Amino acid sequence: MSTGDNEDMIARGKAIVPAGWFPSSSPILDGVLSGFANVASWIYGLIVYAKAQTRILTATDGWLDLIAFDFFGRRMQRGSRSDASFRTAIIAELFRPRNTRQAIIDVLTGLTGNVPDIFEPARPQDTGAYAPGPAGDGRGYGLAYNLAGGYGSLLMPYEILITAHRSPSGGIPTVIGYGGPAGGYSTASTFEYGNLDMIQGIVTDDAIYSAIENVRAAGITAWVKIDSGANSAPSGYTFLFGNTGSAIIQLSGQVPGIGYTNLYGKI
Incomplete structure (x- = not known):
């Protein structure tokens, strides 16, 4: 059970029911409370999600695109970048010398x-x-x-x-690949594991x-x-x-x- 899930909401509902009204095992009461708990859990999740979108450090999905548009207009586009890499780019651009x-x-x-x-x-x-x-x-x-x-x-x-x-072609900027100059393990170069989200056109x-x-x-x-x-x-x-x-x-x-x-x- 975690904060805001169905079980948590059912437990919160039982906590406000007067003591002695129902036995410790009450499947009928649990069924009734489950309906309210399901709606309350969805609302709680929406509140948590909405709160996260109010800060760049926690914003996700299309809200990051809106944040970038608010600050930079159409000058900064997400492209194929993940939320994490796009967020990093937004913050870097905000504080760029x-x-x-x-x-x-x-x-x-x-x-x-x-x-x-x-x-x-x-x-x-x-x-x-x-x-x-x-x-x-x-x-x-x-x-x-x-x-x-x-x-x-x-x-x-x-x-x-x-x-x-x-x-001349898409890749991962500032990261050296195999076969490149100084590219390889135990070398003093910018070398790291990559993934598809890092590739830019x-x-x-x-x-x-x-x-x-x-x-x-x-x-x-x-x-x-x-x-x-x-x-x-x-x-x-x-x-x-x-x-x-x-x-x-x-x-x-x-x-x-x-x-x-x-x-x-x-x-």
Whole structure:
């Protein structure tokens, strides 16, 4: 017997019957009380269920979808995710850091399972820079061609170029499988047992664009291009967000981690 079930409700009914009215064994009384107990048990279960739906940590079924819609509109869809994984995604999105470069990296890594490449033309850490030598000989130090990054430009302030790497097929983001690099037991990798609820389909362009728009800082111009695998070189950047008045800039060079040469600028 547990709280709220039929037996519990029958016991509660017997407890309010005056002592001495019925013998200890009373099948007729039990039959009458069972009808009331069945309805009371259903009502109690409904109350418990309704109470659970008022909190994200305990909500289930379509109520989780309604919670996601209340907070994010149609930007977050359940897809094939279970209640547990969908709840985790909702909470993570509610408390997600925003307005920083790392926020863009985190949201795209979580969405695609791959770390994006980000290049800011006005950021010396991305482009490298000439610096006077310690001996005062007038020579430039601190820069090597094809090592530091692409050519920078101060004509593109507050602008960022993002390459999102989308997996070519559905899978479980951030989890390495058998045959993958560093995938296996006793290895320092993200490796775990999976199930069908964890599998996600191909991430759409709109999902990537929406994720970036949700975390980028106000006043930042974001240029985005998407590839669909290690052997797929993405086409030119697409202007999506923010305001810009800068001229066309040709930034010819290799962006760290991309492995192909492209021309970056307004297209």
